[in-house]
Amino acid sequence: MSFLEVRNLQVKVDDKEILKGINLTVGKGEVHAIMGPNGSGKSTLARALSGHPEYQVTGGEVLYDGKDLLAMDPDERAREGVFMAFQYPVEIAGVNNAYFLKAALNAKRKHHGVPELDAMEFMQLVRDKAALLDIDQTMMTRSVNEGFSGGEKKRNEIFQMALLEPRLAILDETDSGLDIDALKIVAHGVNAMRSAERAIIVVTHYQRLLNYIVPDYVHVLSGGRIVKSGGKELALELEEKGYGWIEAA
């Protein structure tokens, strides 16, 4: 069985059916790109997999490492290794970024029966990861996303991903609103995270990001269904012909 098996997944938001039966199989070590025009349901898929309460699953099933993912609460999914980099990271005033992440990491470690990290150990880990990702660690001393620029918020998401070391990482339009330098930093972070033990799903509207994060598979979503799947060359074909080509097909 594959690491992640999405079978006939149907999802409603505000009583509107968005996903109309998604089938997707993702193996460990693979990077899948989910592309599609606005409103096709890309982000809905990402949010449904992470358990966002506004996204109501009306049918289908999702097996994650053989377990029923949909039966788990969002926080349990996270502790089991599902991470979503948010399209719009949320600000939490007065809560120190490092404190927040330490709590998150220790919640996960506790869940897996691993000793929790103390402040010293955690800060060492922060320094290591910051060096690995070329990310300025001073953002750790600020409040979670508060007053961050769009680029800083996205980098913070990637930084969190690196610290939490998920088994399934979902990037929900992480590239939106990024200039090319920020995009490269984000892509560098994701590439550094590629591993045989980890599956990565990149949700994106533009092919641009895929110049830097080269996917193993590309899926095109339209009208709540995957209408085309292929290798990395599919993204280039899309870039050339536009989404109209897929929708017309």
Added chain:
Amino acid sequence: MSTSTETIEQLATREYKYGFYTDVETDTVPKGLSEDVIRLISQKKQEPEWLLEWRLKAYRLWLGMKEPTWQNVKYDPINYQDIVYYSAPKKKKALNSLDEVDPEVKRTFDKLGIPLEEQKLLAGVAVDAVFDSVSVATTFRDKLAKLGIIFMSFSDAVKEHPELVKKYLGSVVPYTDNFFASLNSAVFTDGSFVYVPKGVRCPMELSTYFRINAKDTGQFERTLIIADEGAYVSYLEGCTAPMRDENQLHAAVVELVAHDDATIKYSTIQNWYPGDKDGKGGIYNFVTKRGMCAGRHSKITWTQVETGSAITWKYPGCILQGDGSIGEFYSVATTNNWQQADTGTKMIHLGKNTRSTIVSKGISAGHGQNTYRGLVRIGKNAKHARNYSQCDSLLIGDKCGAHTFPYLEIRNTSARVEHEASTSKIGEDQIFYCRQRGLTTEDAVNMIVSGFCKEVFRELPMEFAVEAQKLLGVSLEGSVG
């Protein structure tokens, strides 16, 4: 309603942890209030004649006063004849040491995490424990006495330092001040007394723990703290009460006096029984607290974390009389279920170059109603006075309310007064963000609320900041999302 909202609602289960009752033999006067009852209290406490006279003057004045109705809270009329005004654990003789405290009373404080044995105390905290109407034990009294610091129950201070009590009692909150302060002046039973002499920095936190135990009892304590020239003292009070279906009245008065260059930090963690989730029972916390910055460059800081009580009505304030004196007020008030709070501060600038800072954080959940009411008055001689006020409200759910009534009275054109206010809601998106990182909803709410209150928590003495944070978590459990 979304699932995360439901999860928050499901947290509505933890009960008030301090709601137990201790069965001790008590010396209780009959219910009701009259001159005879006041004479009886005064007699039991072997008070001097002047103090009895002071009480009676307050009582006679109170009889003609009307209970205030301007505050933004609702409650059934209080029957002042249905309250017991004096209840004390029975003791055979005067206490000479802590070993003679009734073991039941001692166990109560142990259960509350307030051990009275000195060796068990948190390093550097001296405790005075008030059980119903009387102070049962004051720790570290001898050690402090060597520095000339007086820390004892109010009753003892009346006997041992009558000149100080007489000089300062009512000097900041006169018996004529308001309905509840006058009532307190007539019937107050005990409390703490602190005097820190000239140039002395009190080496430890001083703390009083108030416990209402007996049924139908009101608690009317009176605290008086004086910091003489250049002195420093940090004082903390904590409070709990058993769970009862009836409302109980707590009408305290606290007076602080800071002379030249003196600093008083007064911190409160108020966790009186808030009533049950349907709003039955709970303490009416009607308290008058005021500090007088009498001397030049004196400073008084009030920090309060108000999580308990069915109704909280208090405005710890500062009279900034000395030139260059500083008043500060940092407050977190939470109202969950059917709790109501109308709280804030008064900063009265009289001296030149006086400064005040107000940071108020109101958190409303359930059907809670939270009102900030603050007065900043700049007198006509208060040249270059400055005030900064910040009032933030956080709403959890859509059945609660937050209200802000800032009053500004400025009579000097050189004054600079700033006021900022904000209201926000804990967003589902914030909670989901935290959960997506592996935190439970409960931890997420606690973290968001703590972040909201950070500016206030950092003003608390270290030992209590953590406790306050935990307490806040408990009091908000069951808050509606």
